[in-house]
Amino acid sequence: MGAGTDNVPPFIAAQLSHLLSHSRLTLKVDQMWSSDKYNFGFIDRFTLLIPYCLDFIKWDIVYDAESPTTPPDVIFGPEDEHFHPFHMTPSFEPDDNIDSFLSDWNYKDPARLLALIQFLRDQYVLYQGKRVGEVDDDRLKFEVSTIVSREGLEMHMSSAADKSEEVKFAVPLLDININKMVSGCSWRQLQKIYLQVVYPVGRKYMSASSAPRLKLVSSSELKALYSIDDVKLPHWVDGMCLAEYLPNLEEYLGKQVLEAVSLIDVRRNFIEALAGWLGRPVEADPIFCRKATFLSASGVFTFLVHFLIPTQFPKQQPAIILQSSQHFNSQMAPMKSRPISDYPWSPRWEPSLMAERTCEFLADEALNFKRQCSEGQVQL
Amino acid sequence: MDDLPPLQKIAISGSTLASLIHRFSTTTSTSSIDGLLFGHVTYVTSLNLSDDSSETSQTLLATVTGFLASSSFRDTSGQINTSSLRRLIPNSTSLLGWFSGRRRTPLRPSLREFSITSSLSSLSQFSSSIKPSPISNSNSNPFPSSTTLSSLNFNPCLFFLLASPISDQTSHIHTHDYRAYQFLSGTHSFNPVSLDIINIGPAFRDHYGSFIPNSPFPALDCQLSYSPMVRDDDEERLSKMKQASKDQRELDACVEGLEVGKLSKLMGSEAKNYTQSLEDLYLKMLVKIENLTTLVEQSSARVLEQETHNKKLRQKIMRSAE
Numbered sequence: 001m002g003a004g005t006d007n008v009p010p011f012i013a014a015q016l017s018h019l020l021s022h023s024r025l026t027l028k029v030d031q032m033w034s035s036d037k038y039n040f041g042f043i044d045r046f047t048l049l050i051p052y053c054l055d056f057i058k059w060d061i062v063y064d065a066e067s068p069t070t071p072p073d074v075i076f077g078p079e080d081e082h083f084h085p086f087h088m089t090p091s092f093e094p095d096d097n098i099d100s101f102l103s104d105w106n107y108k109d110p111a112r113l114l115a116l117i118q119f120l121r122d123q124y125v126l127y128q129g130k131r132v133g134e135v136d137d138d139r140l141k142f143e144v145s146t147i148v149s150r151e152g153l154e155m156h157m158s159s160a161a162d163k164s165e166e167v168k169f170a171v172p173l174l175d176i177n178i179n180k181m182v183s184g185c186s187w188r189q190l191q192k193i194y195l196q197v198v199y200p201v202g203r204k205y206m207s208a209s210s211a212p213r214l215k216l217v218s219s220s221e222l223k224a225l226y227s228i229d230d231v232k233l234p235h236w237v238d239g240m241c242l243a244e245y246l247p248n249l250e251e252y253l254g255k256q257v258l259e260a261v262s263l264i265d266v267r268r269n270f271i272e273a274l275a276g277w278l279g280r281p282v283e284a285d286p287i288f289c290r291k292a293t294f295l296s297a298s299g300v301f302t303f304l305v306h307f308l309i310p311t312q313f314p315k316q317q318p319a320i321i322l323q324s325s326q327h328f329n330s331q332m333a334p335m336k337s338r339p340i341s342d343y344p345w346s347p348r349w350e351p352s353l354m355a356e357r358t359c360e361f362l363a364d365e366a367l368n369f370k371r372q373c374s375e376g377q378v379q380l
Numbered sequence: 381m382d383d384l385p386p387l388q389k390i391a392i393s394g395s396t397l398a399s400l401i402h403r404f405s406t407t408t409s410t411s412s413i414d415g416l417l418f419g420h421v422t423y424v425t426s427l428n429l430s431d432d433s434s435e436t437s438q439t440l441l442a443t444v445t446g447f448l449a450s451s452s453f454r455d456t457s458g459q460i461n462t463s464s465l466r467r468l469i470p471n472s473t474s475l476l477g478w479f480s481g482r483r484r485t486p487l488r489p490s491l492r493e494f495s496i497t498s499s500l501s502s503l504s505q506f507s508s509s510i511k512p513s514p515i516s517n518s519n520s521n522p523f524p525s526s527t528t529l530s531s532l533n534f535n536p537c538l539f540f541l542l543a544s545p546i547s548d549q550t551s552h553i554h555t556h557d558y559r560a561y562q563f564l565s566g567t568h569s570f571n572p573v574s575l576d577i578i579n580i581g582p583a584f585r586d587h588y589g590s591f592i593p594n595s596p597f598p599a600l601d602c603q604l605s606y607s608p609m610v611r612d613d614d615e616e617r618l619s620k621m622k623q624a625s626k627d628q629r630e631l632d633a634c635v636e637g638l639e640v641g642k643l644s645k646l647m648g649s650e651a652k653n654y655t656q657s658l659e660d661l662y663l664k665m666l667v668k669i670e671n672l673t674t675l676v677e678q679s680s681a682r683v684l685e686q687e688t689h690n691k692k693l694r695q696k697i698m699r700s701a702e
Contacts, residue, residue, distance in 0.1 A: 009698060033546060035411030035483045042695070044411070045484065045546075062485055064411050066694060070456045073482075074491040082569060084494050102457035102492075120491075 008032070008043045011068045015113035016046070022114055025051050025121075026189060030058065034065075041065060050121060053156040053170045054196050054217050057124070061113075071105035072113065074120065079159065085123035131157040132167050137201050139241075140167060146243040147171055152192070169197040170217070171242070173250050174257065181261045182225060185287050191222045193253060197242065211236035224288045226260035227311055260311060264289055266351070267309050270318075273355035278305065295325075298366040302326065305362060308339065314354070317345040322365065327373035335373045340365065387562045388424055388439035390538065391576040396444060401556050403449050404481035404542045406684070412482035415449035416468060419476045421534045422511045440510065442476055442538060442562075442573075453478075458495035462503065474508030477501070477538025477563075487543045487557045489570055497570070501537030501563045508534050537563040539570065 008016070020027055030047035034040065042065030049056040060075040076083050106112060132144065132155040147153055152172040159165055171194060178191040198213040214236065216228045234248055267289035275281060278294035282304065285291040292307045304323040310316040319339040327335040343361040345354070407413045424441045453465040469475050478500060480493050489497070500506075510532060539561045544554065561570040 033484060035485075060486060062482065062490065065698075066411065066691070067456075068698070073493075075486050075488055076491070078486075078488060081488065084498075084568065085491065086495055103455070103459070105457065 007034070007041075009063075009065045009068065011107045012042075012044060012063050012065070014110040015107075018110040019114045019117060022111070023118070024189065027051070027117075028056075035062075048117070050117070052121070052124065053128070053154040053168055054194060055156070055168075059117075059120075068107045069105070071102045071107075072116070074116075080124075080127075083124060083127050085120050085127070125154060128155050128157060135165075135167060135201050137199075140199055140201060143169075143197075143199070143242050146241065147246075151175075165201050167199045167201055169195075169199075171195045171197060171246065173246070174254055176254070176257070178222065178225070178257060181257070182264065182287065187221050189219060189221065191219045191225075193218045193222070193228060193257075195246070195249065211238075211240075223311075224290060225264070225311065226257055230312075231256070263311065263313060267313050269351040270309070270313070270354055271307070273351040274307070274358070276352070277355055277359040296362070296366070298363070298370065301366065301370045303366065303369065314347040314349075317341055317343070318358075320358075320362070320365075322369045324369070324373045337365075337369050337372070386439060386571070387442055387573050389574045389576050390442045390444060390560045390562075391578050392444040393578045396446060397558075397575075397577055400447055400479065400481075400540070401542065401558070403447075405544075405554060405556060407481075411484075412480065413449055414451045414478060414480040415447055416453065416465075416478050417444050417476045417538055417540060418446045418448070418469075418473045419444040420474055420511055421476070421508060440534070442534075444476060444538070444540075446473075447479060454496055458492045458499070460496065460499045460503065462505075465503075465506070469506070474534075475506045475536040476508070476534075477536045477540070479540035479542065481542035483544050484546050485543050486546070487541060487559055489539065489541060489561065493539065493541070494570075497537070497539045497561075497563045498565075498568065501535045501565055504533065504535055506536050508536075510534050535565070537565070539563060 016029070020029070028049040030049050032043050032046040034043045035045055036042070044063040044065035046061055048059050048061055050059060057080070058077050062073040062075060064070050102116075132140070135141075135157065144155070147169065150172055154170040156168040156170075157165070158168065173193045173195055179185055179187050194217045196213075196215040196217050214233055216231055216233065218226075218228045222228075231253070234245070234252070236245060264287075271281065271284055271289055271292045274292065274294065278296055281292045282295050283291070283293040290309050290311070292309070294305045294307075296303060296305050302325045304325065306321040306323065308319040308321070310318070319341045320337075320343070321339050322337040324335040329335055343365075344357055349357070404413055419442060421440055421442045424439050448468060450468055452461070453468055454460050465475075478496065480490075480496075482490075540558060541561070542556060542558045544556055558575070560573050560575045562573050563569075564571050
């Protein structure tokens with residue numbers, strides 16, 4: 001957008017970076033621009049993408065670079081024209097809130113924007129909950145009553161003109177702290193698995209017992225431990241309600257997560273067993289044990305062996321990539337083999353046997369790889 | 381407030397809207413501008429004629445006749461300062477609402493704009509009385525509920541939003557969007573109202589009928605004699621007298637020897653010569669007006685220059701301060 005991001009006034013930059021690094025949610029800045037007519041001035045406007053109900057809401061934050069003491073203004077999405085966070089009913093004294101956030105606005109305090117956005121988002125959760133509560137649908141009212149006590153439940157009523165009305169739930173599953181189950185994990189955000197439930201509303205002719213649209217969603221970092229992509233959701237029996245559906249699903253997922261956590265140690269044992277044959281790894285993922293790289297040699301040919309270990313290990317065998325330390329392609333990047341995952345393998349082997357067989361295979365494969373590298377490649 | 385008929389539309393003269401947009405687009409010192417809207421509200425009776433019945437329904441028409449760009453009626457968080465608001469409203473003028481213009485933002489009311497509009501429209505002490513519609517006036521039988529309706533007042537609940545699009549950088553054409561709303565206190569929401577731009581032409585003939593002058597002749601106190609009862613502050617009295625004689629001198633300079641007394645010369649034999657001198661007077665006045673516009677143009681240019689300079693200084697300070 002014309003001007004570079006270095007043109008953000010320091011007071012805005014400080015608040016924005018504090019917001020992005022300290023928020024419990026992963027916020028993103030969609031675009032930044034200047035209020036200047038010709039876009040040459042200070043950058044003082046930006047669009048925030050705020051995660052909500054497994055989707056994003058877009059809010060425009062409007063500062064005035066010329067007057068730092070003025071608190072920023074917020075323009076909500078076109079769908080949310082009735083969202084008035086300081087005038088919610090039933091509400092507390094509106095003046096108190098305005099006082100605490102906007103009246104004594106201190107632009108030198110970098111935490112201000114974070115506090116404002118957090119407050120507004122909390123209000124937004126209440127606002128959407130209220131909208132869903134106003135939908136005249138008995139089944140929906142019942143479903144809400146059974147899940148409303150779940151902490152972190154988010155609801156969304158979509159009412160875009162081009163779409164049919166529907167109510168979306170993001171139901172947090174498993175009342176466990178996955179972060180704490182993985183020792184030494186570096187996740188900043190709390191990892192969660194959600195069930196997205198979408199009910200079409202306002203269509204009276206639809207069968208009352210038909211299944212809602214269901215989809216499992218997890219926080220993206222959880223993929224390092226457990227992938228929900230492979231989960232087959234239990235069948236929704238006609239006439240079922242969420243209160244019946246959720247316990248089975250949660251029991252199943254709970255077992256899966258426990259197993260996934262226990263598999264970390266299985267992978268760790270495998271890497272340790274490999275170290276007996278290949279020496280200490282050059283690089284290894286110490287938390288999830290999904291990756292390990294060893295330096296190896298076959299005669300004078302030295303190469304790196306990358307192990308990519310799937311979450312399904314040992315049912316699925318690791319993919320191996322060989323990387324030459326001596327051969328480079330025309331772009332001067334080190335030569336690499338394709339991922340190899342068709343070598344002899346049995347999930348029933350002990351880790352030591354797995355390591356032994358793998359290294360036997362590597363001894364042969366290294367020669368193949370060396371020949372491939374030598375053929376027509378730039379050699380230094 | 382809630383019992384009021386809804387606003388059917390808002391009327392604004394082309395020149396007032398143009399002046400508002402001009403004010404918004406030429407603001408260089410800040411990226412946003414806001415201020416107050418003045419005007420009047422009238423009843424409109426629309427007739428729905430059909431074969432079996434004829435119904436009249438009552439709606440309101442708000443006519444915006446002027447604005448004042450000043451944000452001193454509120455603080456930065458959006459709280460209204462009623463005493464400074466009162467100072468900003470000229471005598472015998474009704475406050476209809478306010479406007480906000482901000483560059484390169486979406487054309488939707490913001491968090492702060494909602495707060496200000498909501499507070500402003502709850503200030504019943506600034507409400508204006510609704511004028512009866514000219515049509516029902518001329519009727520021998522005005523609608524029966526006229527007395528109860530006219531006792532209702534119109535709170536300052538209008539909101540004009542001006543914005544320029546975010547992606548407007550490549551073109552050399554500057555777009556300015558605007559939208560008008562009525563704030564409904566009952567539902568706490570903005571109700572978009574269509575904006576009627578009054579122009580010259582047959583479609584707008586009705587407006588001449590309902591014309592209400594909104595710029596009264598300035599209250600110049602040309603009476604040098606002072607009430608003997610007021611003797612409390614001689615100095616103040618003296619300054620007032622000085623002001624009055626100054627005003628009188630300025631008025632005299634405008635007419636240049638053609639006092640009201642000489643109007644009698646328009647009749648009779650002297651009329652022909654007198655018309656000539658009157659025409660001379662008008663000519664001189666036209667020249668004066670032309671000079672005045674040049675002066676305004678030059679001073680605007682100087683103001684712009686100064687604002688740009690100030691802006692540069694401010695940026696320098698901000699860069700060096702942090």
